[in-house]
Amino acid sequence: MIILIGGSFAADSFMRFPVPGTNEPHYLTKARHYWNPQWCADDFFLESSNAHLFLFQTVGAVTQVLSFPLTAVLGRIAGFLLLAIGWYRLINILCPGFWAPLITAWFYLALAAIGNFSGEWIIGGIESKVFAYGFLFLALANACEQNWNRAGIYAGLTITWHPVVGVWSLACSLFALACLAFFNRKNLDRKTLVHSLKAAIPALGCLLLCSLPGLVPSLALLMQGDPKDSFAANYIQVFYRLKHHLDPMDFNLFSYLMYAVLLVTWLFLARKESPSFTSRFFQFFIIGTVGLACIGILLGAGPRPASEMPYYAFRMSLLKFYPFRLFDALLPLAFSVAIFHLIQQYLNVDSEQKTTPAWLPPALRKTILAVLCLGIFSGTLYSAWNHPPIHKMTPAQRADWIDACEWIRDHTPEESLFLTPAHATDFKWYAQRPEYVTYKDCPQDASGIVEWNRRLKYLRKWGQEYYNEGFDDRALQALQQKTGITYLLVKRLGPFTTIDPIYQNRTYKVYQLP
Numbered sequence: 001m002i003i004l005i006g007g008s009f010a011a012d013s014f015m016r017f018p019v020p021g022t023n024e025p026h027y028l029t030k031a032r033h034y035w036n037p038q039w040c041a042d043d044f045f046l047e048s049s050n051a052h053l054f055l056f057q058t059v060g061a062v063t064q065v066l067s068f069p070l071t072a073v074l075g076r077i078a079g080f081l082l083l084a085i086g087w088y089r090l091i092n093i094l095c096p097g098f099w100a101p102l103i104t105a106w107f108y109l110a111l112a113a114i115g116n117f118s119g120e121w122i123i124g125g126i127e128s129k130v131f132a133y134g135f136l137f138l139a140l141a142n143a144c145e146q147n148w149n150r151a152g153i154y155a156g157l158t159i160t161w162h163p164v165v166g167v168w169s170l171a172c173s174l175f176a177l178a179c180l181a182f183f184n185r186k187n188l189d190r191k192t193l194v195h196s197l198k199a200a201i202p203a204l205g206c207l208l209l210c211s212l213p214g215l216v217p218s219l220a221l222l223m224q225g226d227p228k229d230s231f232a233a234n235y236i237q238v239f240y241r242l243k244h245h246l247d248p249m250d251f252n253l254f255s256y257l258m259y260a261v262l263l264v265t266w267l268f269l270a271r272k273e274s275p276s277f278t279s280r281f282f283q284f285f286i287i288g289t290v291g292l293a294c295i296g297i298l299l300g301a302g303p304r305p306a307s308e309m310p311y312y313a314f315r316m317s318l319l320k321f322y323p324f325r326l327f328d329a330l331l332p333l334a335f336s337v338a339i340f341h342l343i344q345q346y347l348n349v350d351s352e353q354k355t356t357p358a359w360l361p362p363a364l365r366k367t368i369l370a371v372l373c374l375g376i377f378s379g380t381l382y383s384a385w386n387h388p389p390i391h392k393m394t395p396a397q398r399a400d401w402i403d404a405c406e407w408i409r410d411h412t413p414e415e416s417l418f419l420t421p422a423h424a425t426d427f428k429w430y431a432q433r434p435e436y437v438t439y440k441d442c443p444q445d446a447s448g449i450v451e452w453n454r455r456l457k458y459l460r461k462w463g464q465e466y467y468n469e470g471f472d473d474r475a476l477q478a479l480q481q482k483t484g485i486t487y488l489l490v491k492r493l494g495p496f497t498t499i500d501p502i503y504q505n506r507t508y509k510v511y512q513l514p
Contacts, residue, residue, distance in 0.1 A: 001098070005105045006084035008377065009123050010076060012109050016384035019072045021125025025426035026441060027052065028068055028075075028126075031060030042417055042484075043434030044455065048443030049224065053217040054160050055128040068429055075126035083122070083130060086137025093144045093278055094337050097344065103369075106377040107336035113383045117259045117293075119245045120328035132162035133329065136169050140285065143173060144278040152203035156210025163218040164322050166211065172288030172326060179284040180277065225446030231313060233446035236453050238316040239306045241442050246319050248300040259327075262335045263290065269338035286334045289326040296323030343369060391425065400507035404489060405430030407503050408510060412487060419459070419485045427489070436485050458482065463493075470495040473514070480513050487512055 013021070020028075033039055033046040034056040040046055050056055062071050084105075091101040112123060122133050139154035155173070159166030225233065243250040266286070273279045299319050302309035309315060391398060401424075408418070408431040418435050420427045425440045427433070435441070437455035442448075462482070466475030471494065479485060488496075488511040501509040 001101060002081070002084045002088050004102050005087055006077075006080045008102070008105050008109065009080040009083060011381060012113075012384050013076055013080065013123050013125070015381060016113075016387045017124050017390060019069050019125075020426050020429050021072070021076075022121075022390055023127050024068075024072045024125040025429040027055060027128070028059070028063060028071055029428040031056040032063040032068075034060045035064050040428055040432065040434040041415070043428065044437055044452070045441035045443060046428075046434070048448040049221055049445035050217065051221055051444035052128045052162070054214050055131075057213075059126075072126055076130075079126050079130035079134065080123075082134035083137070086134040086141065089141035090137045090144070091337065093141055094282060095340050095344075097340075099373075100340055103373050104333075104336040104340050106373055106380065107339060108332055110376050110380045111262075111332040111335065113380050115255060115258055117255045117328040117331075118248075118251060118322075118324035120325050122329055128162045129165055132158045132165040135161060136165065139169070139173075140282065144281055146277065148199055148203035149206050152206035153210050156207040156212075159207075159211035160214035163214050164325060166214070168289075168292060168322075168326050170207070172285050172292070175288035175291070176281050176284035179287075180280055183280075221445055229446040229450050230317075232453075233449035234313075234316045234320055235306070236449050237442075238319045240453075241439075241449075242320075245322060245324070246300075247306075248297045248324070249302070249304060259331060262331050266331065266335045266338050269342055270334075273338070273341060282334070282337075286330060289330055292323045293327035299323070397507050400505045402430055403505050404503070404508040404510060408433055408487070408489065411503070416487050417483075417485050419479075419483075419488045419490075421489065421491050421493075424489075431489075433487075436483050455483075470497040473498045476513050485513065 029040065030046055030050070033043070034050060037047075059071065059075055062074065066074070087105060088101045091104050095101075095104065109123065112121065122130065124130075135154045135157040139151050139158060142148075142151035142154060155166065155170055158169055238246045270283050273283070296319060299315045302312070306312050306316065389398070391401075393401060405427060408416075412433060414433070416433050418427070418431070418433050420435050420438060423439050424435075425438075427435055427438070437452060437459070439456065442452050462475070462479055466472075466478060476496070476499070488509075490509050490511070491507060494509070496511060499511055499514060502512050503510040
């Protein structure tokens with residue numbers, strides 16, 4: 001069953017996000033540079049602070065032996081296997097029935113194919129959060145079973161792999177436990193409380209110990225930079241670079257409507273679920289993620305530009321911690337569980353209770369469920385196969401892009417520094433040369449974000465100041481002296497009136513600065 005679940009995740013991932021996927025060039029190139037600083041030396045992003053240090057320390061070692069594509073493939077397989085194990089453990093506890101973990105996984109993939117709330121995803125390319133969610137599912141499964149020490153270990157590993165996912169998950173777990181204690185307060189006595197506190201001490205110790213490899217670097221990163229840089233970086237991050245994740249005023253209306261329907265439906269169906277500790281803990285955990293999202297909406301709601309919001313500096317300093325992330329990723333999971341319970345109730349597949357008409361035989365009920373679920377999964381895979389490419393290029397443009405990058409890799413010095421098209425995402429993946437700055441590769445420390453923004457602004461200013469029916473030697477000399485750029489890979493930028501391309505194909509040109 002675990003293989004089927006992991007295979008379903010992998011099939012959707014490889015069809016919807018062919019290698020390299022959404023963030024794989026972003027993280028895997030940094031992981032290689034972490035182990036080999038001479039590779040793409042002087043690349044601004046690669047030499048910035050390492051926010052996902054544990055990923056670079058582990059997966060980065062693989063990039064020293066294997067190619068980027070093979071590392072990505074093996075990373076996805078490992079990540080989806082862990083995710084499948086966690087999914088299987090959690091769903092087995094929440095839903096009775098042999099096929100429940102696989103069917104709910106198919107439901108989840110179908111919902112993910114429709115859309116999301118804040119750009120959060122679990123099934124895609126390989127990065128830290130894939131492993132983090134796998135450990136989170138294991139932590140939730142053990143918490144539902146009240147195996148607190150194991151839950152603490154897995155929660156700590158969640159924080160190590162992805163501190164934002166892990167810390168918010170811990171907050172939602174504590175919220176769930178507080179709600180359970182409040183509603184069960186009549187049955188609590190001093191002896192029970194003392195016993196619970198004694199049981200919590202080793203669990204908290206396990207959690208803290210397992211979280212240190214990810215928590216310590218993240219705290220150190222937050223403390224870097226002076227207040228002026230931190231203020232500027234928060235504004236750039238929340239209301240410019242990552243506004244599609246962090247600014248609720250930037251989310252589209254369809255996202256709000258879709259998640260409102262999911263939430264209302266889940267709340268309605270959850271009323272009929274078992275009042276057991278397992279069910280209630282999971283429900284309160286999901287409500288905790290809803291609460292975080294509501295706080296995020298309140299923090300971000302207001303006029304634009306954001307500087308007109310009251311206390312906007314404080315509000316954006318909280319928004320940068322992704323308050324919508326768990327709600328976005330886990331509400332579809334809770335909805336999938338609730339829908340499966342509803343199907344069980346009305347099709348009576350795994351229950352002896354006769355809730356369906358007598359004229360509908362059990363074998364036919366099972367066939368209906370099987371056909372329905374296979375149809376949903378087949379439709380999901382078809383949508384993945386028919387999904388537009390993430391790089392937003394035609395096949396011919398994509399071939400030209402890879403061709404130009406591979407020519408650069410084979411014919412330019414390793415110490416070259418390139419100016420690349422503004423929204424290029426995988427230049428280092430194919431060309432293996434450093435870039436001056438690129439929109440996708442934004443650092444995550446305050447001083448790095450400010451410098452990233454300064455470099456982009458300089459390039460725009462340079463283009464406006466020096467363009468005169470093209471760029472002459474004076475413009476190129478100013479660019480080189482200010483940035484250290486030695487080569488240009490361009491699509492539309494130009495013309496350059498005093499130099500000729502050293503290589504070109506149908507779409508791209510490569511120039512060497514004099």
